Amino acid sequence: MTRRLTGFQPTGHLHLGNLIGAMRPLVAAQATPSIAMIADLHALTMEHDPRQLRANTLQVATVLIAAGVDPQRTAIIANSQVPEHSELHYLLECATGYGEAARMIQFKEKSAASKTVRLSLLTYPVLMAADILVHDCDQVPVGDDQSQHLELTRTIATRFNARYGQTFTVPEGIRPVNTARIMDLADPSRKMSKSTPSAAGRIGLLDPPEVIRRTIARAVTDTVGVVRVDPERQPGVSNLLAILRACADREPGPFTSYGVLKREATDAVESVLGPIRARYAELSEDPGHVRKILAEGKAWVQPRAAETVRRTRAALGL
């Protein structure tokens, strides 16, 4: 039985990369039992504003539904609301080496960039392992930036099974098909990301049409003057083409100039984001409905999570 988990950080600023790289594959694969998990516990690893976090969690849930994630087929949860995540996290910490956590690239980068480092930043990948293992997931769609964490999950699960007896399903990482890595429009050498401080190169999923138009109009291109896919020499143009291909429902072009490319990309992005924005506005009128969906998601997944924790405790002699 296949079961997938896809995680989303509730850090605000959901962008076109999240939609193309994670939400649309989730929607496309809804015949496969899946969990869409908002990682609000992970948000506590860095300085955060409690009110903002609560709002962001609800916003991500609302955007997921607006983008077509069907809560009848995909359980939408926040990991803080299913306490089995936290309990398994601690149990797995006791099966993980300090060195294993400390050598995670994301920990090294994030801890180097901040003055004070929370202990939870170090153990974040162990929480991620708990997020996956607690639901017996066997498939996890991963981008490059998460593959080291998934490897650690597999190591922890395999070693635990060998030491304490068969307890966990060891998950496989899968690459979502038909997706592109979307780059920052202002700096196409790096991926479009929520964590980039400047929004100049990011297309937000809820950006109004005028902002989308301006962001694409200002996208960095080059002086080659030919529209073609050449990520080495023409990263900006290649990225605009990737965005256009992902959003248009017909083969784009021909392009007589970069201006034409940008206009077509703008129309294509708007054709995808317009309906999401409208649905989001509708759903936002009734936040209680979205909270209820989160509560139903929790009720749906909790029995299995509780069973995994029970098995783990028993294996450990608790």
Ligand code: ADP
């Ligand atoms: P971010 O890096 O913006 O903080 P997350 O880490 O929350 O985004 O990632 C959520 C999902 O979106 C992951 O599955 C990730 O692989 C995908 N994703 C993030 N950025 C991009 C991008 N620029 N292009 C394609 N997919 C992306």
Ligand code: NA
């Ligand atoms: Na990320």
